[in-house]
Amino acid sequence: MPRPADAAALARHLTDAGYTLDAVTDRIGATATAALARNTTLAARDVLADATDPQATCLRAFVLQDAVPTRDLAAAVGDLDALERAGLLDQQGGSARARVEIRPYASAGVHDETVAPGAGTGPGGAVDGWVVHDRIPTLDGRIAASRPDFVLGLSPASTALAQLTVRRPIGTALDLGTGCGVQALHLAGHAGRVVATDLNPRALDLAAWTTGLNGVDADLRLGSLYKPVSGERFDLIVTNPPFVMAPPSPERLVYREGSLPGDELMRRVVTDGAAHLAPGGILQVLGNWAVTEGGDPADRIRGWVAPTGCSALVLERERLDPYEYVEVWLADAGLVGTPHYGPRYRQWIDWFDGLGITGIGLGWIALYADAAGDITVESWPHAVHQPVGEAFAAHPAALALAHRSDADLLASHLVLDPRVDAETLGRPGAADPEHLVLRQRYGFGRAVEVDTGLAAVLGACDGDLPLGALIEAVAGLLDVDAAALAGEVVANVRDLAREGYVTLPVS
Numbered sequence: 001m002p003r004p005a006d007a008a009a010l011a012r013h014l015t016d017a018g019y020t021l022d023a024v025t026d027r028i029g030a031t032a033t034a035a036l037a038r039n040t041t042l043a044a045r046d047v048l049a050d051a052t053d054p055q056a057t058c059l060r061a062f063v064l065q066d067a068v069p070t071r072d073l074a075a076a077v078g079d080l081d082a083l084e085r086a087g088l089l090d091q092q093g094g095s096a097r098a099r100v101e102i103r104p105y106a107s108a109g110v111h112d113e114t115v116a117p118g119a120g121t122g123p124g125g126a127v128d129g130w131v132v133h134d135r136i137p138t139l140d141g142r143i144a145a146s147r148p149d150f151v152l153g154l155s156p157a158s159t160a161l162a163q164l165t166v167r168r169p170i171g172t173a174l175d176l177g178t179g180c181g182v183q184a185l186h187l188a189g190h191a192g193r194v195v196a197t198d199l200n201p202r203a204l205d206l207a208a209w210t211t212g213l214n215g216v217d218a219d220l221r222l223g224s225l226y227k228p229v230s231g232e233r234f235d236l237i238v239t240n241p242p243f244v245m246a247p248p249s250p251e252r253l254v255y256r257e258g259s260l261p262g263d264e265l266m267r268r269v270v271t272d273g274a275a276h277l278a279p280g281g282i283l284q285v286l287g288n289w290a291v292t293e294g295g296d297p298a299d300r301i302r303g304w305v306a307p308t309g310c311s312a313l314v315l316e317r318e319r320l321d322p323y324e325y326v327e328v329w330l331a332d333a334g335l336v337g338t339p340h341y342g343p344r345y346r347q348w349i350d351w352f353d354g355l356g357i358t359g360i361g362l363g364w365i366a367l368y369a370d371a372a373g374d375i376t377v378e379s380w381p382h383a384v385h386q387p388v389g390e391a392f393a394a395h396p397a398a399l400a401l402a403h404r405s406d407a408d409l410l411a412s413h414l415v416l417d418p419r420v421d422a423e424t425l426g427r428p429g430a431a432d433p434e435h436l437v438l439r440q441r442y443g444f445g446r447a448v449e450v451d452t453g454l455a456a457v458l459g460a461c462d463g464d465l466p467l468g469a470l471i472e473a474v475a476g477l478l479d480v481d482a483a484a485l486a487g488e489v490v491a492n493v494r495d496l497a498r499e500g501y502v503t504l505p506v507s
């Protein structure tokens with residue numbers, strides 16, 4: 001673990017070297033930045049040419065994985081002996097080679113403006129700093145397997161989890177399976193106290209560098225699942241646990257694979273997690289679940305959630321067949337082109353067969369510690385509006401509105417979200433559209449077909465008059481029976497409330 005003073009000193013040097021996300025992106029440009037995101041370095045090398053200034057040296061050492069002259073690196077980051085003692089680099093002869101990546105990182109698209117500036121500890125809602133993690137073994141198309149205790153850097157799953165996390169000022173947050181510490185950084189922006197755990201001691205060491213460099217105070221604890229937080233409760237728990245379902249192997253990659261069969265680790269994360277939620281708390285999980293022969297994955301997940309008594313919103317974003325799935329993760333492990341590829345592929349497919357797993361769902365699970373016990377599990381492979389955490393944050397209030405009695409709904413002053421668009425579809429020149437669709441330009445980006453009466457009522461929902469009065473007015477305009485219209489509208493409005501189209505006015 002780094003001493004806080006060492007991390008702070010390194011952060012100062014990196015800043016002075018211009019080794020920040022904005023400055024580096026300005027220097028290498030969009031093409032090289034995109035190439036680095038694809039794990040190739042040639043475009044960045046072409047831009048840097050033979051530059052040896054501190055910014056270029058940091059980029060070469062900490063991202064391009066080059067050995068650099070010790071003289072240049074010392075000029076950029078200071079005391080190399082201290083960094084060597086801390087395990088961040090090795091020196092040999094006149095050159096130094098980093099043992100980890102230190103990537104400039106900022107939080108664009110992860111937070112939204114609803115986070116109170118300065119809430120909690122840390123940089124106040126946004127992140128602008130660095131993440132420290134293991135070097136990507138397959139950089140530039142190399143064939144190399146990861147070490148079993150490999151500490152993953154930013155992945156699509158990290159970004160997705162950061163974007164779906166509910167961001168609001170809270171007291172306590174838990175980052176379960178922190179890895180390089182990226183979720184802890186974000187949590188520190190809106191939580192008073194952050195606990196981050198991991199089974200892998202190397203992950204905790206690198207997470208300590210990440211949090212230290214960013215000036216974030218996180219309580220880092222070693223241990224499996226919820227053991228390190230026994231008896232503690234949190235307002236928010238976020239995790240993308242090692243959700244990859246893989247056959248047991250001595251080379252198990254701890255960053256992505258658990259040691260339990262099938263999706264048992266995911267089940268425990270969900271069911272055991274509920275007991276660690278404070279009243280009103282939220283558990284958010286990104287992961288995989290098994291689809292079994294003749295089994296409905298929605299029932300499987302309901303089976304996990306129902307005993308907890310929590311409400312839940314579960315979205316399956318993607319479904320893969322076993323062959324696609326195994327190919328993705330064999331490539332991720334760097335086994336393409338190695339002699340291990342074929343035998344591991346066969347073993348993996350046979351293992352799925354033995355467990356009766358015929359497909360794999362990937363998605364998002366949110367558990368809400370409330371008494372409603374209202375569980376929604378749906379397939380939602382469509383594009384969403386990021387950061388989609390806003391939609392997860394709105395769900396408990398949406399449920400409370402949807403659970404109102406008919407009489408209460410008719411007496412409610414509702415507001416149609418201003419970001420709902422009406423789309424009409426029909427033949428050009430026709431008097432009336434054949435279809436009228438309301439589409440959300442926010443959250444999950446849902447769309448729903450409505451009829452003229454419902455559209456007219458919704459269009460008038462600006463919080464001024466109660467729903468019942470709007471229905472009567474529209475019934476008069478359309479010359480239809482008000483009671484019949486009310487019957488249809490209330491049922492539909494209940495569903496629209498659940499999906500976040502209509503809300504109560506903000507008081």
Ligand SMILES: C[S@@+](CC[C@H](N)C(=O)[O-])C[C@H]1O[C@@H](n2cnc3c(N)ncnc32)[C@H](O)[C@@H]1O
Nearest residue numbers: 158177178179198199200224225241242254255
């Ligand atoms: C997919 S990585 C996620 C890392 C990080 N949260 C992110 O968003 O990038 C999963 C992490 O869980 C850790 N892990 C694996 N098994 C665990 C367990 N049983 N309990 C806690 N953490 C575990 C791994 O070491 C790894 O750091």
